[in-house]
Amino acid sequence: xxCSNALVKINDVNAKPRGWSRAVCxxxxxxxxxxxxxxxxxxxxxxxxxxxxxxxxxxxxNGMTSALNRGEFYGYRNPKGELEGVALIGHATLVExxxxxxxxxxxxxxxxxxxxxxxxxxxxG
Numbered sequence: 755x756x757c758s759n760a761l762v763k764i765n766d767v768n769a770k771p772r773g774w775s776r777a778v779c780x781x782x783x784x785x786x787x788x789x790x791x792x793x794x795x796x797x798x799x800x801x802x803x804x805x806x807x808x809x810x811x812x813x814x815x816n817g818m819t820s821a822l823n824r825g826e827f828y829g830y831r832n833p834k835g836e837l838e839g840v841a842l843i844g845h846a847t848l849v850e851x852x853x854x855x856x857x858x859x860x861x862x863x864x865x866x867x868x869x870x871x872x873x874x875x876x877x878x879g
Contacts, residue, residue: 784863787827787840789818795829798837799850806850809842828863830856843867 787795796813799806816822825844830851832838839856841849843864851857 784828784830784839784859787818787829791829792818794837795827795840798840798852802850809840809848809850812842828860830859832856
């Protein structure tokens with residue numbers, strides 16, 4: 755399925771992400787994005803500037819960790835350690851994912867945080 759936008763029912767995803775190691779990714783997983791990841795996250799999001807304007811604006815205006823974001827930024831990395839998804843999870847959930855597995859993993863993380871049930875998600879097509 756290749757669509758640029760999808761309405762995702764996140765409660766259907768039950769598995770929990772496993773641990774994280776940036777140096778050696780034995781499995782793909784999700785972790786909080788910190789200020790040290792900001793440049794990489796912005797570079798990832800800039801490849802689709804129209805679709806990611808809100809995520810980039812939150813980062814540029816407030817930084818990666820700020821109460822003004824009304825949530826926390828998470829990143830998904832594949833087994834090679836490459837960033838494949840970025841999400842702001844909190845009051846609202848905004849997701850940009852380049853693969854289905856990134857979208858699924860970020861949806862699981864959203865479910866684990868107890869955020870809203872439905873969110874608008876974008877997947878690169």
